[in-house]
Every structure is written in structure tokens, then in C-alpha cells.
Amino acid sequence: MSSHAHTGHAVVVEPSGFIRKYIFSIDHKVIGIQYFLLALTAVCVGIVLSLLMRFHLVYPGAHLPFVSGGIMTPEQYLALVTMHGTIMVFFVLTTAPQGGFGNYFLPIQIGAPDMAFPRLNMLSFWVTFLAFVAIIAAFVVPGGAPISGWTGYTPLSGMGEVTGPGEGMGQTLWIVSISLFCLASLLGALNFIATTIDLRAPGMTLFRMPLTVWGWFVTAILGLLAFGVLLAGGILLLLDRSAGTSFFLPAGLVVNDQLQPHSGGSPLLWQHLFWFFGHPEVYIAILPGMGVASHVLSTFSRKPVFGYRAMAMALCAIGFLGFMVWGHHMFLSGMSPYSGFAFSVLTMSIGVPSAIKTFNWIGTLWGGKIQFKSPMLFALGFVSLFVSGGLSGLFLAQPAVDNMLHATYYVVAHFHLVMGVAAIFGIFSATYFWFPKMFGRMMSEPLAKVHFWITFAGAYCIFMPMHFIGIAGGIRRYADATGTNYAAALQPVHVFMTYAAFITGAAQLIFLFNFFWSLKHGAVAGKNPWNATTLEWITDSPPPIDNFGGDYPSVYRGPYEFSVPGYRQDFIPQNLTPEQAALLK
Amino acid sequence: MPGSTVTDEVELIGTGKGGGSSGDDGSFGGGGDDWKGPSGSARVPQRAYVTGMTIALAGILMFFMALVSAYIVRKGMPNSAWVPFNVPRILWLNTLILIASSFTLARSRSRFLANDSEGFRHWWGVTTILGIFFLAGQVIAWRQLAAAGLFLSTNPASSFFYVFTAAHGLHLLGGVLALLFIAFRPTHRLTKGTATEVVSMYWHFMDGLWVFLFLLLLLGR
Numbered sequence: 001m002s003s004h005a006h007t008g009h010a011v012v013v014e015p016s017g018f019i020r021k022y023i024f025s026i027d028h029k030v031i032g033i034q035y036f037l038l039a040l041t042a043v044c045v046g047i048v049l050s051l052l053m054r055f056h057l058v059y060p061g062a063h064l065p066f067v068s069g070g071i072m073t074p075e076q077y078l079a080l081v082t083m084h085g086t087i088m089v090f091f092v093l094t095t096a097p098q099g100g101f102g103n104y105f106l107p108i109q110i111g112a113p114d115m116a117f118p119r120l121n122m123l124s125f126w127v128t129f130l131a132f133v134a135i136i137a138a139f140v141v142p143g144g145a146p147i148s149g150w151t152g153y154t155p156l157s158g159m160g161e162v163t164g165p166g167e168g169m170g171q172t173l174w175i176v177s178i179s180l181f182c183l184a185s186l187l188g189a190l191n192f193i194a195t196t197i198d199l200r201a202p203g204m205t206l207f208r209m210p211l212t213v214w215g216w217f218v219t220a221i222l223g224l225l226a227f228g229v230l231l232a233g234g235i236l237l238l239l240d241r242s243a244g245t246s247f248f249l250p251a252g253l254v255v256n257d258q259l260q261p262h263s264g265g266s267p268l269l270w271q272h273l274f275w276f277f278g279h280p281e282v283y284i285a286i287l288p289g290m291g292v293a294s295h296v297l298s299t300f301s302r303k304p305v306f307g308y309r310a311m312a313m314a315l316c317a318i319g320f321l322g323f324m325v326w327g328h329h330m331f332l333s334g335m336s337p338y339s340g341f342a343f344s345v346l347t348m349s350i351g352v353p354s355a356i357k358t359f360n361w362i363g364t365l366w367g368g369k370i371q372f373k374s375p376m377l378f379a380l381g382f383v384s385l386f387v388s389g390g391l392s393g394l395f396l397a398q399p400a401v402d403n404m405l406h407a408t409y410y411v412v413a414h415f416h417l418v419m420g421v422a423a424i425f426g427i428f429s430a431t432y433f434w435f436p437k438m439f440g441r442m443m444s445e446p447l448a449k450v451h452f453w454i455t456f457a458g459a460y461c462i463f464m465p466m467h468f469i470g471i472a473g474g475i476r477r478y479a480d481a482t483g484t485n486y487a488a489a490l491q492p493v494h495v496f497m498t499y500a501a502f503i504t505g506a507a508q509l510i511f512l513f514n515f516f517w518s519l520k521h522g523a524v525a526g527k528n529p530w531n532a533t534t535l536e537w538i539t540d541s542p543p544p545i546d547n548f549g550g551d552y553p554s555v556y557r558g559p560y561e562f563s564v565p566g567y568r569q570d571f572i573p574q575n576l577t578p579e580q581a582a583l584l585k
Numbered sequence: 586m587p588g589s590t591v592t593d594e595v596e597l598i599g600t601g602k603g604g605g606s607s608g609d610d611g612s613f614g615g616g617g618d619d620w621k622g623p624s625g626s627a628r629v630p631q632r633a634y635v636t637g638m639t640i641a642l643a644g645i646l647m648f649f650m651a652l653v654s655a656y657i658v659r660k661g662m663p664n665s666a667w668v669p670f671n672v673p674r675i676l677w678l679n680t681l682i683l684i685a686s687s688f689t690l691a692r693s694r695s696r697f698l699a700n701d702s703e704g705f706r707h708w709w710g711v712t713t714i715l716g717i718f719f720l721a722g723q724v725i726a727w728r729q730l731a732a733a734g735l736f737l738s739t740n741p742a743s744s745f746f747y748v749f750t751a752a753h754g755l756h757l758l759g760g761v762l763a764l765l766f767i768a769f770r771p772t773h774r775l776t777k778g779t780a781t782e783v784v785s786m787y788w789h790f791m792d793g794l795w796v797f798l799f800l801l802l803l804l805g806r
């Protein structure tokens with residue numbers, strides 16, 4: 001290895017001014033933290049919105065000081081649904097795992113000094129930030145936030161104020177925000193892919209990349225191919241709203257007794273464009289978490305990932321199949337039974353690579369020396385939630401069953417477990433795992449364990465009962481669950497879920513406290529607190545500006561060489577030469 | 586084509602410490618260590634720009650294909666209110682200009698590779714001017730349509746016409762700006778070889794895309 005480390009020859013110089021260093025930084029590590037903090041802000045907003053919804057479902061007549069008019073109207077409830085979904089899916093689940101951790105760790109894990117295009121990286125973040133400002137602004141404009149859901153279904157989203165209070169300025173801001181988000185994600189995806197292809201260290205072949213890198217890489221490819229489609233849809237929708245076109249708006253539509261001036265557009269066209277993006281999007285949210293889970297399970301079982309290549313190929317297969325199943329969100333749109341059948345079979349076929357992954361996660365644990373550290377707990381939680389939530393998908397994937405379950409709480413239960421909470425557990429696992437590397441200190445382990453157990457139990461208490469409500473016919477997005485006798489009979493279940501939600505929400509304060517307290521007061525971490533093998537653990541915590549202090553590693557082995565027989569040390573870092581490793585025999 | 590330019594500027598990249606590609610089995614990137622300068626300074630390898638442009642074009646293609654599928658679906662709607670119209674004649678001229686610009690750009694680049702900077706600048710300039718002519722021609726086409734009473738919201742056929750031409754025009758405007766930028770400013774991160782290669786990829790793609798859209802508007806109306 002070069003001995004030039006820290007000799008000052010390096011061209012990468014840390015900028016000195018506060019603004020260049022922390023605000024308009026082109027360092028992928030700073031940008032990663034910026035993305036993470038953006039997602040942290042967004043998740044706080046999202047949780048508050050969800051608690052308001054849960055509160056309203058149980059006390060629909062309560063007087064709320066901050067609601068104009070005192071009592072929440074159905075429209076205001078719908079605005080909460082819309083904003084909660086949008087903020088969570090885009091600004092949390094898409095932002096934290098990929099923009100946050102991917103940005104920070106992808107270059108380091110492949111032994112690179114930065115992303116391929118650092119300025120573009122900065123631009124991606126700031127455009128994402130603008131998108132967030134736009135969506136938050138929707139709360140305060142006249143009419144308030146939009147009411148058409150995170151899927152922005154037309155014609156509701158395309159007509160303007162006539163269709164509801166939030167459908168004026170609020171909906172416009174929603175579309176602008178999502179379009180900006182698409183743009184930013186496209187730039188980000190470009191950067192991730194080019195970096196993975198061209199900036200790998202010597203010896204870092206594709207099948208020596210950590211599975212986290214595989215996760216971010218496949219996610220970036222999905223993003224590249226999906227976000228452009230939503231962007232196109234967003235532009236057409238904006239034209240329908242503001243330029244008088246009729247891409248998505250049918251003729252003869254009467255809203256509030258007014259005949260609308262549109263002609264011959266297709267509301268289903270929007271659904272197709274949306275879900276062609278939307279289904280890959282759910283994998284964009286979860287694939288990085290799958291990578292993290294594989295990585296963490298291996299590290300804390302002190303065992304190689306079981307079937308590493310199969311894991312990488314399953315990620316690719318999920319990504320590939322993910323583009324051919326969007327129709328399963330539209331079984332009830334009047335599609336031909338033949339298309340329905342095709343979409344159904346393709347959807348269920350995703351169960352195969354998903355099962356491969358689950359099987360291999362369990363295979364990784366099997367016979368391992370398992371250490372129940374906080375990242376491990378959350379990774380195990382991820383697997384549990386992914387399985388529980390994924391199984392209900394197989395029911396929904398059958399048109400005949402979906403006939404009954406579509407638009408009920410069953411779907412809400414499905415996607416919250418498999419996407420919402422599972423991806424959040426992936427984020428938590430990543431946070432507890434990499435916090436020492438990012439900030440040089442450990443997070444408190446006892447607090448983390450309390451956080452885990454409450455959140456894990458809480459998530460199941462909130463979302464498991466939702467399946468029953470859905471099967472019993474409880475419709476999603478209704479502001480008042482007591483409107484009909486059969487639904488009112490389910491009210492005790494709603495009460496239970498609301499209590500669970502408030503307790504789980506409160507438990508997140510433990511995490512926030514732990515996070516900020518540990519920044520200053522955590523135990524000093526050292527380079528490699530978990531005895532892990534990948535390249536981020538051979539450099540300082542936090543890493544220097546160019547990641548390796550000028551001493552760039554070469555790679556001689558795969559990413560998960562744990563407990564290799566014949567060696568005294570139970571982990572062999574990727575950068576050890578065969579001679580160096582031989583000394584450990 | 587990719588790679589051929591990189592060798593021109595090999596000194597600029599700096600090969601740094603060796604290390605070899607240590608048995609890279611089927612990897613298409615890892616193993617190359619030409620982005621590390623002698624003192625460990627970081628430099629993005631020039632091929633990353635080519636990769637980046639390839640990826641960007643894939644994303645752009647998806648964007649336009651989404652619009653094209655919307656076109657097909659919308660046109661096929663029952664009661665679609667679709668009123669076909671003849672595209673302005675000037676589009677034929679514009680199309681010829683754009684196709685010609687691809688040839689002049691290819692010429693410019695081959696002059697560059699032959700180290701003939703005079704010829705390079707000449708044909709590069711011609712390409713830029715042809716690009717500007719194309720854009721001006723598209724604007725004239727819009728004005729003719731408007732004069733004929735066809736606006737963005739008149740009927741779905743005209744809506745799509747404006748959407749396609751505007752989306753493509755904006756992308757091409759970006760191409761013209763890139764041409765101008767490279768003509769007038771030295772780029773310090775990209776070598777000139779890579780810059781011209783990357784811009785050429787983009788330009789030819791936009792040319793091909795336009796021909797496709799033109800045929801769609803012409804035959805698919």
C-alpha cells in the first residue's frame with residue numbers, strides 16, 4: 001500500500017467555510033447526512049400526521065385547537081391521508097435508505113473517494129430539498145393540503161378547486177413536489193449507477209461487492225427506469241390542471257353540479273403511468289433494506305451470507321419482475337380477465353426470489369454465533385415484518401380475492417408491514433450499525449433495545465388487526481369508521497390500534513434522544529467496533545474527506561469472510577492480501 | 586468508440602500506483618485504478634462520463650416512451666375527441682437539418698481525433714448553428730399551428746404535438762448549450778476528448794429520437 005497517507009499531497013482538500021463544508025458540500029458523506037436529516041424531519045411530520053388520523057378514527061367528534069372549525073372534516077382527514085402517504089413514501093422510504101445511507105456508504109464500500117459526479121450529487125440533494133419545501137408548503141396555502149392520496153388518482157387530482165378544498169393550490173404543489181422529486185431521483189440514480197460501474201477499487205469485482213452495494217445498485221436502476229415515467233405523468237397532469245388539456249380527464253364529468261369542460265381523456269391512463277412507476281417504487285423502498293439486512297445478519301451471526309450469489313441475483317430478479325406487475329393495483333379497473341391473469345401470475349412469481357432471500361437469511365442465521373446487538377435485532381425484525389407483510393401480498397395477487405379486499409384495510413395492513421415498517425426497520429438497523437462509523441461514537445445499547453422491543457411489538461399491534469378489519473369490509477380512507485353498523489362493530493379494534501400507535505410513536509422519542517445524545521456522549525467507537533469485514537471499517541470513524549486518507553485499498557476477497565476455518569480471527573477484512581491473512585492462521 | 590479517446594489523454598489522468606486488476610473475473614469496471622493519482626489524489630476516470638451519459642440516455646428514453654405510450658392510449662380512447670391535422674411542412678426541413686447536424690458533428694469529432702483542431706472547431710460550429718436553426722424551425726412550426734388555430738388545449742392531437750416538440754426541444758436546447766460550452770470554455774474535469782464524445786452521444790440520440798417522434802406524429806396521427 002502507498003505510504004503517502006496524510007502527507008498532504010492529496011488533491012482532495014476539505015473546504016474551510018461553513019457553507020461549503022456543511023451546506024453546499026460536494027462530499028458524499030455530508031450529502032448522505034443531509035439526506036438522512038431530511039428524512040428524519042420528514043418522518044417526524046409523517047408520524048404526527050398518522051397519529052392525528054388514528055386519533056380522529058377513534059374520537060371523530062373531538063375538538064382540536066389547530067383544526068380550522070374545531071372538528072375535523074372528512075376533507076381534512078383525506079388531506080392527512082394524502083400528506084402522510086406522500087411524505088412517508090417519497091421523503092422517508094425513498095430518501096433515507098438510498099439518498100442517505102447509499103450516498104454515505106456506497107463509495108466507501110467499493111473503495112472510492114466519492115461519487116462519480118459530486119456536483120450532480122449536491123444538485124440531487126438540493127432539488128429533493130426543494131421538493132420537500134413544496135410539499136410542506138401545501139399545508140399552508142389557501143385550501144390546504146390535497147386530498148387525492150399518495151397515488152394522486154385522476155380525475156380528482158386533475159380538476160382544481162371544484163373537487164375539494166385542497167385540490168387547488170395544494171394539489172398543484174403536490175404535483176410540482178413529486179415532479180421535482182423525480183428529477184432529483186433520476187440524477188441520483190445516474191450517479192449511483194456510474195459510481196458502481198466505474199469507481200470500484202482494484203479487485204472489487206461485482207461478486208465481491210457487499211450486498212448493501214447490490215441493493216443500492218439495483219435500486220438505482222429501478223429509479224432510473226421508473227422516475228422518468230412518473231415525471232412524464234406529472235407533467236401531463238399539470239397541463240390538465242393548468243393548461244386546459246384533457247389527457248386524463250373524461251368528457252361529461254359533472255362535479256358539484258357543474259359540467260366540466262374536458263373531453264375524452266383517460267383516468268386509467270394516469271393509473272397505468274403511476275403504477276408503472278409505483279410498483280418499482282415499493283421495491284426502491286425495500287431493496288436497500290434487504291441489502292442492509294443481509295449485511296447485518298451475516299456480521300452478527302459471524303457467518304458468511306448463505307448463498308451470496310443467489311442473494312445478488314434474487315435482487316436483480318425482483319427488480320426485473322417488478323416492472324411487469326403494476327397491473328395488480330388495477331385489477332378492479334375493468335381490465336380484461338386475461339391481463340388480470342397475466343398480472344396475477346407475474347405478481348405471484350415475485351414470491352420466488354422473495355422466498356429465496358428469506359430462505360437465505362435464515363440459512364445465514366443457522367448455526368451462527370448470534371450476537372443480539374441492536375442492528376441485529378432490527379435486521380431480524382426486518383425479516384419478520386417482510387415475511388408477515390409479503391404473505392398477504394399473495395392473497396391480494398389473485399384477482400378473485402382482490403375483488404373483495406381491494407381498497408380495504410387489508411391492503412393498508414399489507415403494505416404497511418411489508419413496505420412501511422419493514423423498510424423503517426432496515427433504516428433503523430442501518431442507523432444503529434453505521435452510526436459509529438458516521439459519527440465516531442456508539443449509540444446506547446440498552447436504549448436501543450427498549451426502542452426495538454416497543455417498536456417491534458407496537459408495529460404488529462397496529463398492523464395485524466388491520467387485516468381483520470379489512471376482511472370484515474372496513475374501507476380504507478374513510479374518515480369515520482362508525483358510519484355503518486358492520487363497521488361500527490369493529491370500533492374496539494380501532495381503539496386498540498390507536499393506543500398501540502400512540503405508544504409506538506412515543507417510543508420513537510427514545511430513538512431521537514439516543515441519536516442526539518450519543519452524538520456527544522456515546523462511547524468512542526474506534527475504526528471497527530463490530531469486527532466487520534467491508535471497506536468502510538478499515539478507515540477512521542468518521543472517515544477523512546477522501547475516505548481513506550489517500551491510502552486507497554485493493555480488494556482480495558469477498559465481503560463476508562467470517563469464521564473462516566483455520567484462522568485465529570473470526571473475520572478477514574476485504575483488503576487483506578493473502579500474505580497478510582496468512583499471518584492470522 | 587468509448588475508450589478510444591481516453592487513451593489520448595492518458596497522461597492527464599495519471600496512472601498512479603499499480604496494483605493490477607487482480608484477476609477481475611468478468612467485472613466491467615473494478616480493477617481499473619486509473620482514477621487514483623500518484624499521491625492518492627482522486628480523479629474520476631474519463632470512462633465514467635461515458636457511462637454516465639449512457640445511463641442518462643436510458644432515463645430520458647423512459648421519459649419519452651412514457652409520453653409515447655400515453656399518446657397511443659389516449660388516441661385509442663372511445664370518444665377521444667382526437668382531431669388529426671397535417672404537421673406543418675417546415676418540420677420536414679427541420680428534420681433534414683437535424684439529421685445533417687449529426688453528420689457534421691461526426692465530421693467534427695473525427696477531425697478532433699485526427700488532431701485537426703481547425704477542422705474540429707469548424708464542424709463543431711456548423712453543428713451548433715444547425716442545432717439553433719432546428720430550434721428556430723420548431724418555433725416557426727408552433728407559430729404556424731397557432732395561426733391555424735391549433736393550441737396546446739385545442740384537442741388531444743395538438744396537445745401531444747406541443748408536448749412532444751417542447752420536451753424534445755428543451756432537451757435539444759440543452760445539447761446546443763453543451764456545444765457552445767465546450768466550444769468556448771476549457772473543461773477541467775473532463776478531457777476534451779471525453780467531452781466531445783459524450784456530447785456526440787447525446788446529440789445523435791436526440792437526433793434519432795426526433796426522427797422517431799416525427800414519424801409518430803406523421804404516420805400515427
Ligand code: HEM
Binds near residue numbers: 151395396411415
Ligand atoms: C410477493 C410479494 C408481494 C405481492 C404478491 C404483492 C401483491 C400486492 C397486490 C396484489 C397489491 C394490490 C392490492 C390492492 O390494491 O387491492 C399490493 C399492494 C401494495 N403493495 Fe404489495 N405485494 C408484494 C410485496 C410487496 C412489497 C415487497 C412491497 C413494498 C416494499 C409492497 C408494497 C405494496 C404497496 C405500497 C401497496 C398498496 C399501494 C396502495 O394502494 O396505496 N408489496 N401488493
Ligand SMILES: [Cu+2]
Binds near residue numbers: 278279282329
Ligand atoms: Cu405493486
